[in-house]
Amino acid sequence: MLRAAKILHLRELIQGHSQAPPSAPRAYSPSGFPPLDSLLEGGLWKGALFELSSPAKTSGASLLMHHLLRLSSQQGQHPALIDGSDTFDPQSADRFLLTRLLWIRCQKAADALRCADLLLRDGNLPLVFLDLRGNSREELRRIPAPHWYRLQRMVEPTAVTLIALTAHSLIPCADVRLCLESRFGLDSLEADPQALLGRIHLHVVRKRPARLGLPIQSAALG
Amino acid sequence: MKYAVLWAPDFALQAVLxxxxxxxxxxxxxxxxxGPRGRVFQATFSALQEGVLAGMAPSQAQARCPRLLFKTRSPAAEDCAKAAMLECALGVSPWVEDTAPGVCSLRWEPGFGADPARLLEALAKRSLKGCLGLAPNPDLAWLAAQAAALGNGPVFCREIRESRELHxxxxxxxxxxxxLSEVLDQWGVRTIGDFVALGREALLERLGPEISPVFERAVGRVERPLRQVTTPERYEEHLDLEHAIETLEPLLFLIRRCLGQLVLRLGSAWLVAGEIHLRLGFASGGFYQRIFSVPSPTGDEDVLFGMLHTHLENFRAEHPVTALGLSAVPSRAPRQQFALFESALRDPHQFFETLARLQALLGEDRVGRPELEPTRRPDCFRMRPVSAAPAEYCPPAEALPGALGLSLRRFRPLVAARVQCSPQPVFVESAEVNGPVLAVQGPVVLSGDWWDRAAWSHREWDVELMDGVLCRLREEPGGWFVEGIYD
Structure with a gap:
């Protein structure tokens, strides 16, 4: 009893004295997609792992990805796409995007994760997409959870934004989990992409507490 | 005017070592x-002390010195050593002559910073030991260099002002x-002074006209211009291995040494490496060659070694390596102003090393920038490697055609499907998409290359399924396929 009281007292002392150092404000850059920016209170977080899941096969996830890649290219950056199942279609993409995009064509999810590891260690590319929608559930289930934690730890100290596209929620440690639920008809095959973006329904499934902060620099200055 | 001769004794042996x-x-x-016709050509001082002599058969030499190591003469290694010597000499004077293997003559200009100790030190950094002779003409300087080799001091350099000093x-x-040497030896003429004292006329009368050039050299009367060499444009190091290499570590060790020499030689000419060419010779007689383009030309040995190391980590060969060749294409150090609105890479060397690792993991054609082929054939493009060169002019984004509608996510390879039609598709069955068709657009008939054996033709249908999936179907003579899903 006396020992338990001492332990409790000791715990209170520690809690009173130890204070976590004040966190640095999170840096972000506007994505150019207002619904996403408002959900994220500013824009895409730098040094963060995003998961964008889209249960439906036609949900506008690729449309959003192309938009973000194109915007990054127009801002003078070099984005990267790690294609887990080699499904990217250059003929559907913006021509200007093709001049800047680094396309990494994988066949297996394990290779895609290794590539993500290499690009995060490199740290030169500010926006990296990891597209795992074409990989089978069995293959993705074989990825141990610590792999994702390791990726999240690697991206944290960098200025890289890593966005993983999945068919269902997969990444337990993602800083932000978003879900896309949209429906498109055949009329959308020849519509203006900007108009189609307005039809995307995006909601936040989970978001780590965002630290208040000002954008360190606008996206145009990289 | 003064001349210098830089001489590397036992040049062929030094080149190999x-x-x-x-x-x-x-x-x-x-x-x-x-083979059996081989003879000892040169030997180290330790071997000479054991009684090994030039002209011996290898078996004889081995009998004299059981722990003797044998190396085979290598013309390629001698060329590399010669190039290294000339670079040293050109660093001191622009008037350099390639006089003989291991010998180069140069016009000595002390006013331009020519210093004997620095020249010999520069040669030592290139793993060559040399002697330097300074004299009023090249032939006397050559004699002075040979005389310097006989000296006992730490610096092998001798300067003479007149031929009498060599007597x-x-x-x-x-x-x-x-x-003639045997005759002179019989006469008891052992030194240059004894020889000169006999007199030119007396020597000509007794030994014939053959002795005349020897006498002229002895008195130092030969004045001749230097046959100037130009700066080599290619920097190479070559090794013929006595024992074949089967593992990576010893190969990397030798590559590192060669790279160090290349960087040193480039640096002495105020140049850096723009490209590195690697060539490996195998025991089977074949070879492997690869060109490494340095993203930002540099003289940093660690960066250059990192590029080679990354590539060789995933390199496999069927036969052991018996020769190594490394050459650098020189370049000026980059002076490039970054574009004002361009985001430069934080660390170009790190980035290109990452690209090399990605290519090693997936294959060279799986990493890069997609470039569309000028054809209407679907899914026709090539992968362009990311270039280290400054970006070519690219039209602004507004000038290039933008994408329309939803993007297609392609299946590679195409997914076979069974499609029920009446006459348009009404039901689709495949590994990726299944279900009744809600709406259809098409068919769109596509064909091309009709003049060629690669002629192609098929029909495409855009369908919307009941579950909301938009996909593209391809109808070919061989059957139906799901080309991709619109997303």
């Missing part, structure tokens, strides 16, 4: 060729013909 300078202290003999030196420095 350049990658392994520690062997100089051991008994090593250089043989002319492998105490042995007659063999004048390299007279062998039969």
């Amino acid at each position: 350049r990658p392994e300078p520690e062997l100089r202290l051991q008994p090593v003999a250089l043989i002319t060729e492998q 105490p030196c042995p007659l063999k420095l004048l390299t007279p013909p062998t039969h």
